[in-house]
Amino acid sequence: MKNVCCGLFACVVALAAASSAYATPVFKKAFDEQYGKNEAIKKASEEAKCNVCHFGNSKKNKNDYGKALGELLKKDNYKEDRVKAEPEAVKKELEEAFKKVEAAKSKGGDTFGDRLKAGKLPGSPE
Helix, strand or coil: CHHHHHHHHHHHHHHHHHHHHCCHHHHHHHHHHHHCCCHHHHHHHHHHHHHHCECCCCCCCECHHHHHHHHHCCHHHHCHHHHHHCHHHHHHHHHHHHHHHHCCECCCCCEHHHHHHCCCCCCCCC
C-alpha cells in the first residue's frame, strides 16, 4: 500500500509540473527575442522571469500586460507539439500579438509600447 501511495504521489507531481510549465517558456522566449536587444529590458526580463506577464507566486495572477496578451493568445494553442510542428507560424502569431499589445494602455496610463521604448518591463502588478 505504501508503494502504491508513493507511486501515485510521484505521478501527480509529474503531471502537475508538466501541465503548468508547457506554455510559459514559449511566451517568455518570444518576448526575449522581440525585446531583448534593449539591454535594460533584457536585464529586467532575466530578473523578472515569469513576472514579465505575471505577479506573485501563482501563474494565475497576470499583470495588466499579461492580461492584454491573454486576450490575444490562448496557451492551449502553444503546446509543445504545435510549437515544434509549426515554429514559423507560432513565431509570427506571437510577434503580431506583441505588436498589437504595444498600443494598449497600461494600468499607469501610458502604452505598453511606451514603457518598452523607455527600457521598462511593460506590466504593472495588480
